[in-house]
Amino acid sequence: VSEIASSWIRNIRDYVREGQKVVLKVLRVDPEKGHIDLSLRRVTKREKIEKMLSWKRERKAEGLLRSVAERAGLSVEELYEKAGAIIDERYGLYEGFEKAAVEGVEVLTKIGVPEDLAEFFVEVAREKIRLPSVKVRGIVELRCLRPDGVKVIKEAFLNAKKSEKVRDADVKLYVVAAPRYCIEVSSDNYKRAESVLQKIAEAVISNVxxxxxxxxxxxxx
Structure with a gap:
């Protein structure tokens, strides 16, 4: 490592320690001498964060791939050749596992992954990947002048929330200030959350x- 810091270095252990994982930039490569000239100083803070996150995701993907290989009765090398390489090239390996967790078998089979292996990928992904949740919300204004108007609106919300259309999403309904009501939907998939929000709003309004x-x-x- 030819460049550690921009200032005078009294003790190199103030910057790097034995066994520590650091992000370095390659300056020059000399194949004849077997030398690689690296720089710590020229790596920005943003580059360090992005590269460490990428490295961690790659390590996680390797662990997930091993789990799939065990269930499929294959070696990791065999699994990578049959399916992993396809996923890696199209999505990136860890990103492929994330897509499998959210979208299911079809997202893998449509790019050429054998269905039996795709099922193992989805199974492992949904067991081991914790996806970030997204939240969307909207406001419905409802008016019903019948004597039992409040009951009508309440039942409209209850029926919409029980619908099969809102599976795989967490739905909250509450009063902002009558006649305004808030629908809040949380899901691990943005498109699904948007779809559920729209369907609940439509169902509630239709019933009213x-x-x-x-x-x-x-x-x-």
Whole structure:
């Protein structure tokens, strides 16, 4: 390592220690001498963070691949040749596992991964990857002038929340200030969260309209 810091170095252990993992930039390579000239100083803080995150994801992907190989009865090398390389080239290996966890078998089979192996990838991904949750919300304005109007609106929300269309999402409904009500949807998939939000709003408004009322929906940013 030819460049450690921009200032005078009294003790190299103030910057790097034995066994420590550091991000370095390659300056020159001399194949004849077997030398690689590296720089610590020229690596920005952002580059360090991005590279360490990438390295951690690669390590996780290797562990996930080993789990899939065990379940499939293959060596890691065989599995990588049959499926891992395809996923790695198209999505990146860890990103492929994330997609498998969210979108299921089809996201792998459509790029050429054998279905039996794709099922193992999805199984392992959903067991071992914790996906970040996304949250979307919108406001419905509902009015029903019937004597039991409040009951109509309450039942419209309950029926919409029980629908099969809202599976795989966490839904919260609460009053902002009548006649305004908030629908809040959390999911590990943004498109699914948006879809559930839209379907609940449509179902609620439809039920209120059927009872003689009316309603509008506005997606909150």
């Amino acid at each position: 309209v059927k009872a003689g009322g009316h309603g509008t929906f506005r997606r909150e940013k």
